[in-house]
Amino acid sequence: MKLSRLIDGLKADQRNPVLEITGAQGDPDVISIQYNSRLVKPQGLFTAIKGNAVDGHIFVQDAVKKGAAAVVTEEPVEAPIGVAVIRVKDSRRALANMASEFFGRPTEKLKLAGITGTNGKTTVTYFAEAMLGAAGCKVGIVGTVSSRWPGHEKESSVTTPESLELQETLARMVDAGVTHAIIEVSSHALTQSRPAFCQFDAGVFTNITQDHLDYHKDMESYFQAKRILFDDLLAASTKENKTAVINLDDPQGAVLCREVKTPVLCTGLTEGSSIRSIDVKAGADGLKGVMETPAGELVFESPAVGRHNLYNLMSAAGVGLAFGLSLEEVEMGLNAAVNVPGRLEKVENGLDRHVFVDYAHTPDALENVLEALRRVSKAKIITVFGCGGDRDKGKRPKMGAAAARHSDLVVVTSDNPRSEDPEAIIDDILPGISGEGAQRLNASYCMMCSRKSAFMVEPDRRKAILTAIMSSGPGDLVLIAGKGHETYQIVKNGRFAFDDRVEARNALECLSRNIHSRQESPLSGRYVCSR
Ligand SMILES: CC(=O)N[C@H]1[C@@H](OP(=O)(O)OP(=O)(O)OC[C@H]2O[C@@H](n3ccc(=O)[nH]c3=O)[C@H](O)[C@@H]2O)O[C@H](CO)[C@@H](O)[C@@H]1O[C@H](C)C(=O)N[C@@H](C)C(=O)N[C@H](CCC(=O)O)C(=O)O
Numbered sequence: 001m002k003l004s005r006l007i008d009g010l011k012a013d014q015r016n017p018v019l020e021i022t023g024a025q026g027d028p029d030v031i032s033i034q035y036n037s038r039l040v041k042p043q044g045l046f047t048a049i050k051g052n053a054v055d056g057h058i059f060v061q062d063a064v065k066k067g068a069a070a071v072v073t074e075e076p077v078e079a080p081i082g083v084a085v086i087r088v089k090d091s092r093r094a095l096a097n098m099a100s101e102f103f104g105r106p107t108e109k110l111k112l113a114g115i116t117g118t119n120g121k122t123t124v125t126y127f128a129e130a131m132l133g134a135a136g137c138k139v140g141i142v143g144t145v146s147s148r149w150p151g152h153e154k155e156s157s158v159t160t161p162e163s164l165e166l167q168e169t170l171a172r173m174v175d176a177g178v179t180h181a182i183i184e185v186s187s188h189a190l191t192q193s194r195p196a197f198c199q200f201d202a203g204v205f206t207n208i209t210q211d212h213l214d215y216h217k218d219m220e221s222y223f224q225a226k227r228i229l230f231d232d233l234l235a236a237s238t239k240e241n242k243t244a245v246i247n248l249d250d251p252q253g254a255v256l257c258r259e260v261k262t263p264v265l266c267t268g269l270t271e272g273s274s275i276r277s278i279d280v281k282a283g284a285d286g287l288k289g290v291m292e293t294p295a296g297e298l299v300f301e302s303p304a305v306g307r308h309n310l311y312n313l314m315s316a317a318g319v320g321l322a323f324g325l326s327l328e329e330v331e332m333g334l335n336a337a338v339n340v341p342g343r344l345e346k347v348e349n350g351l352d353r354h355v356f357v358d359y360a361h362t363p364d365a366l367e368n369v370l371e372a373l374r375r376v377s378k379a380k381i382i383t384v385f386g387c388g389g390d391r392d393k394g395k396r397p398k399m400g401a402a403a404a405r406h407s408d409l410v411v412v413t414s415d416n417p418r419s420e421d422p423e424a425i426i427d428d429i430l431p432g433i434s435g436e437g438a439q440r441l442n443a444s445y446c447m448m449c450s451r452k453s454a455f456m457v458e459p460d461r462r463k464a465i466l467t468a469i470m471s472s473g474p475g476d477l478v479l480i481a482g483k484g485h486e487t488y489q490i491v492k493n494g495r496f497a498f499d500d501r502v503e504a505r506n507a508l509e510c511l512s513r514n515i516h517s518r519q520e521s522p523l524s525g526r527y528v529c530s531r
C-alpha cells in the first residue's frame, strides 16, 4: 500500500494530529507494518510505542537498519533522508488507524459486537457464537481462549490483541466468509486503543468489580476505561442501528444505561429492563425461566449452571437481538448446551466426586461460582486456588475471604506467579482467609474431619490439586479455580505445560488406586481417613 494512503488516513483523524513529516522522498510502497522492531522487514513501516516496560523510540535506528521505509513516532527522531518520519500525538492510535486501512477496513464488512466487563466476556462470546451459528450466521470470535471461525482456531496469548493483529485477524475472517464477529474488549485494550477504528454494531457491558488495579490504579479509572467502548467507539461507529447491551443490575451498568448515547437494551432482573428474566429457577441441571424481550417473551431452559450465567445468557440474547435474530432463533440459542472451556468445566469420574475447573480469578467471580455450587449441593466443598503474580495485589485477600466463606476446605496454592515469589503471593491471600475464621491445618491432619471452614497451604499447584481430591469424600465437590482453560503455568523461569483438567484427572486416578487397593497416598499417606 502506498505510504501516502496511510498518511491521508492519519491526517483524517482529528483526534490524533499529524505534527510533522520529515525525510520523505517519493511515495514508497509499504509492504508491512510493525510495532516491534525485531519484526521489521525491508520496505516496512515501524511504529514506535511508548510502552509500560520500554520506550519503542529507542528501537527506531534498529528498524531503519532493517530497511524500514517509514517510521511513525511521538518524538522527533534522527533518520536518514529517504526514511519518512511521521510524528503524531498518539502512536498507538495511529497504529490502529493504519492497521485498519492496511487490512482493508474489515470491520466495515462485518457485523461486529464488542464485549467488555470484568467477568463473563468469554462466556458470552461462546453463548452468542452458538446462538448465531445455529441461526445460520458464519461467526468469528476474538477472545481469551482463542481467535476462531469455522475451520480455524488459534490459541490466544492476550484477550484483545494489539490493533495490528486484531485488524489482520478480522481481515482473515472476512476472507473466510465470516458474517458476524464478536470480540472481547479488555480494559487494557481500550486504554491502549487496540480496538480503535473498529466499526461496532453492538457493545456489551457485563459488570465491573475489582480487577486490574495494578494497571488502572482505582475503580473509577477502570470504569472510565470500560466506558471507551460506548462513549468513544460505539458512538463514533458509522454502522446503522447501533445497540448497547448493558447489565442494569450492575450499579455502574445502571450509570451507563442512563448516560450512553446509543440506543440501549438493558438486561437484568430489575423491572423495566428491556431484556428481563422472570420466574427463574437455578438448579444443578441449569437455569430455567422466562425472558421478556422487546421482540416478545421466550422460555429458556439452559444447562448453564449458576445465576452469573443467567446474566451471561441475557447478554447473549442482547447480542442476538442487536444482530437482528428472531425471537425463535434467540430462544433456540439460549437453550443449546454450550461447553465453555475452563468455565465450570466438569472433570468426569466414576468416584462420586464432583470436580470442576473454573476461571474465577477475581473476588466477585469466586464468590459467584462458589455461591452457585453451594446452592446446588449440600456436600462439602473443597476449593483450590491461588492468585496471579504481577497483577492486582488488592484482590488477593478478598479472593481468600470469598473462598473461605463458601468452602469447607481451601487449599491455597499458586496460580501464575510470574516474576513474584509464590510464598509472598500466598502471604497476601491468607489474611482474607483467617479473617473469615478458618482454621489452618497442618499436613498431617485429616482435613475433612476438621471443623467447618479450614485451610491449608500447598504452593505446588499439582500437589494442591492432589491434596484436594485425595481429601474429598463421596459426594463432595472440588473446585479448582483461577486457570480454567490455561494449558501452562508462568513462573520466574518461564512457561511450563500445566493444565488443571489434566492434573485433576491424574489426581482422580490416584484416588481411585488408593480406594481400590488401599495403596498409600503419594502425599506420604497424610490423608488417610476412616470416613
Ligand atoms: C501491561 C500491558 O498491557 N502490556 C501490553 C503492552 O505492552 P507495553 O505497552 O508495555 O509494551 P512494552 O513491552 O513496554 O514495549 C513498548 C514497545 O516497544 C516495542 N519493542 C520492544 C522491544 C524491542 O526489542 N523492540 C521493540 O520494538 C514493543 O513491541 C512495543 O511496541 O502492549 C503489548 C503489545 O500489544 C502487549 O503484548 C503487552 O501485553 C502483555 C504481554 C500483557 O501481559 N498484557 C496483559 C496485562 C493484558 O493486556 N491483559 C488484557 C486483559 C486481560 C483480561 O482481563 O481479560 C488482555 O487484553 O489480555
Ligand SMILES: Nc1ncnc2c1ncn2[C@@H]1O[C@H](COP(=O)(O)OP(=O)(O)OP(=O)(O)O)[C@@H](O)[C@H]1O
Binding pocket: 117, 118, 119, 120, 121, 122, 123, 124, 144, 159, 184, 206, 207, 308, 309, 311, 312, 342, 343, 344, 358, 359, 360, 361, 364, 365, 366, 368, 369, 484
Ligand atoms: N456474569 C458473570 N458475573 C460474575 N462472574 C462471572 C460471570 N460470568 C462468569 N463469571 C465468573 O468469572 C470467570 C471468568 O469468566 P469469563 O472467562 O467468561 O470472563 P472474562 O470477562 O472473559 O474474563 P477475562 O477478563 O479474564 O477474560 C468464570 O470462570 C466465572 O467464575
Ligand SMILES: N[C@H](CCC[C@H](N)C(=O)O)C(=O)O
Binding pocket: 159, 361, 387, 388, 389, 391, 415, 416, 482, 483, 486
Ligand atoms: N486476563 C487475566 C487472566 C488472569 C488469569 C489468572 N490465571 C492469572 O494468571 O492471574 C490477566 O491477565 O489478568
Ligand SMILES: [Mg+2]
Binding pocket: 121, 122, 123, 143, 144, 145, 159, 184
Ligand atoms: Mg475472557
